[in-house]
Amino acid sequence: MAVAVVLVLAGLVVLAWCADQLVLGAVRIGERLGLSPAFVGVVVVGIGTSLPELAVSALAAGRGETGLAVGNLVGSNILNVTLVLGLVGIVAPVVAEPRVVRTLGPLSVGAVGLFAVLVGGGLGRSEGTVLATLLVLALLAQLRTARLGSPSVMAVPVAIGQVSLVREVLRTAVGLVGTLGGAQLLVGNATVIADRMGMSQAVIGFTLVALGTSLPELVTSLQAHRRGASELLVGNLLGSNLVNSLAGGATIALATPTTAAGRVPGVGGSVLTAMALTGVLAWMLLAGGRLSRGGALVLLAVCAVVLPLLTG
Numbered sequence: 001m002a003v004a005v006v007l008v009l010a011g012l013v014v015l016a017w018c019a020d021q022l023v024l025g026a027v028r029i030g031e032r033l034g035l036s037p038a039f040v041g042v043v044v045v046g047i048g049t050s051l052p053e054l055a056v057s058a059l060a061a062g063r064g065e066t067g068l069a070v071g072n073l074v075g076s077n078i079l080n081v082t083l084v085l086g087l088v089g090i091v092a093p094v095v096a097e098p099r100v101v102r103t104l105g106p107l108s109v110g111a112v113g114l115f116a117v118l119v120g121g122g123l124g125r126s127e128g129t130v131l132a133t134l135l136v137l138a139l140l141a142q143l144r145t146a147r148l149g150s151p152s153v154m155a156v157p158v159a160i161g162q163v164s165l166v167r168e169v170l171r172t173a174v175g176l177v178g179t180l181g182g183a184q185l186l187v188g189n190a191t192v193i194a195d196r197m198g199m200s201q202a203v204i205g206f207t208l209v210a211l212g213t214s215l216p217e218l219v220t221s222l223q224a225h226r227r228g229a230s231e232l233l234v235g236n237l238l239g240s241n242l243v244n245s246l247a248g249g250a251t252i253a254l255a256t257p258t259t260a261a262g263r264v265p266g267v268g269g270s271v272l273t274a275m276a277l278t279g280v281l282a283w284m285l286l287a288g289g290r291l292s293r294g295g296a297l298v299l300l301a302v303c304a305v306v307l308p309l310l311t312g
Helices: 002-032 037-062 066-091 098-121 125-143 165-197 201-213 215-227 230-255 269-286 293-311
Strands: none
Touching: 002 037, 002 165, 002 201, 002 215, 037 066, 037 125, 037 165, 037 201, 037 215, 037 230, 066 098, 066 165, 066 201, 066 215, 066 230, 066 269, 066 293, 098 125, 098 230, 098 269, 125 230, 165 201, 201 215, 215 230, 230 269, 269 293
């Protein structure tokens, strides 16, 4: 048991550090290629910070542990728009780009809502195909905003300067390998702890694993907020929930053995409803282009209310 706890902690550390390197490298590559900040913030950073969730859920689903796989995504989606966004807003009010909120808000909320509905009805190959198709369409829609050669504010939050493209590609590759390795440590040993303590896989996924895989979003968002990069901050969180729901849901549905497909054990309707409603609440609080400290306190209060529901 003690060894498993140490390995889980090691997995969390590896995930956090490697995901940070992966995102940093990906952002710098995007900057060197002249991609717009909106595209880099949503697609590159959003996908990059979601890789821990996707890796953990893919490994768990491949083992037939769908409760852990889905619990991780559900918990991460909730924490991203309550705990992470709330903590960032407490540091200082978030002044979001209205265009980004108007574009990403409905996409993110719609993706999370659809994911909740499909999980509630049971995940199978057809549901995975639907989610994967919608992911491709969403990425194509974001690709239209890339506009090669447009000015970028990404140099400010990541202090790019003149960097070597080869070095950043290597940094990104090492980050990806480390992310997968950290995910393996986390999944395997979290399952051991769950079995020893008599806890369901879903509860472990909702809490410990979800919190660990949300660390990249938290670190990236705090850094972006400190540098005044609102497009990166909002795009990262809303983009991460979009990717978690569509890519993560599709991965679970397609990676789960056929014998384990169907309704997900330990993931009830109340938890899925909470995930959908927290996404709507965050969107509403950001709709005016500004999240005040009062709004941030509301999100943290909602997080405190929802957490017992996840562990119940």
